[in-house]
Amino acid sequence: MDFSSELLENLRNAEKVAVLTGAGVSAESGVPTFRDPGGIWEKFRPEQLANFEAFMKDPDFVWSWYQHRREIMREVTPNKGHLALSEMEKVFTNFDLITQNIDNLHFRAGSKRVIELHGNIERNFCLKCRTFFDVIDLQEKKVLKCDKCGGLIRPDVVWFGEMLPMKELRYAEKRAAESDVFFTVGTSAEVYPAAMLPVIAKRAGAYVVEVNIKPTAISGELDEILTGKSGEILEELLKRIKEIRNIK
Numbered sequence: 001m002d003f004s005s006e007l008l009e010n011l012r013n014a015e016k017v018a019v020l021t022g023a024g025v026s027a028e029s030g031v032p033t034f035r036d037p038g039g040i041w042e043k044f045r046p047e048q049l050a051n052f053e054a055f056m057k058d059p060d061f062v063w064s065w066y067q068h069r070r071e072i073m074r075e076v077t078p079n080k081g082h083l084a085l086s087e088m089e090k091v092f093t094n095f096d097l098i099t100q101n102i103d104n105l106h107f108r109a110g111s112k113r114v115i116e117l118h119g120n121i122e123r124n125f126c127l128k129c130r131t132f133f134d135v136i137d138l139q140e141k142k143v144l145k146c147d148k149c150g151g152l153i154r155p156d157v158v159w160f161g162e163m164l165p166m167k168e169l170r171y172a173e174k175r176a177a178e179s180d181v182f183f184t185v186g187t188s189a190e191v192y193p194a195a196m197l198p199v200i201a202k203r204a205g206a207y208v209v210e211v212n213i214k215p216t217a218i219s220g221e222l223d224e225i226l227t228g229k230s231g232e233i234l235e236e237l238l239k240r241i242k243e244i245r246n247i248k
Contacts, residue, residue, distance in 0.1 A: 001236045007224050010207040012244045014180040016094040020197050022187025026101050028231050029076045051160045059143040066155050073103045080231035082109035084238040096175040100194050102157050115172050117164050117194055119157035126151040177204040186230045189216040
């Protein structure tokens with residue numbers, strides 16, 4: 001993989017680096033998307049299940065769908081891209097990883113500073129008292145109730161029709177605007193407001209790089225496009241970063 005001299009020079013001098021990741025990163029670990037074919041869920045649109053109204057109407061049914069998704073996600077492991085990003089966190093003075101993914105793979109790869117814009121499927125919380133529950137038995141196919149107040153427990157993910165967590169979004173915008181180099185990795189750049197982050201970074205003067213298997217809607221506005229699998233590209237880029245910054 002060839003990287004431009006401009007990119008390498010920017011990375012040599014960068015103090016603040018931010019990365020936005022999307023579904024393409026997790027797909028390389030085998031995480032299916034909402035619309036991948038698969039068994040009994042194939043006849044349901046995600047919009048029918050991933051929303052608050054559906055949960056309140058039939059909480060057991062929606063819960064069982066999320067348990068099914070958790071089972072799939074727990075079987076996969078972080079890939080080379082996840083691991084490379086975890087290592088990059090150790091290289092730069094300020095490094096922020098912003099993700100649209102809910103699969104927890106960045107944390108499992110060892111990343112410490114992860115901004116989750118769409119939540120995390122491994123977390124759950126009580127609708128009534130907001131108590132969080134991180135450990136869920138996958139054998140529980142019926143919705144759980146809070147042992148403190150009896151309220152329904154739901155997945156801590158952003159459903160259709162819900163706003164992104166404002167604290168995380170504002171922090172992500174701030175870090176994008178302050179970055180010296182900004183990467184957008186494995187995302188189609190079609191899901192807003194996350195798709196605005198590379199644009200915010202570019203307008204603020206960052207060197208913005210897209211890593212994806214094919215061009216996106218914003219490719220023409222960015223400084224550099226790296227086409228291919230994110231795991232392979234990020235692994236090789238990490239090696240080059242360590243070389244130019246004299247890190248062993």
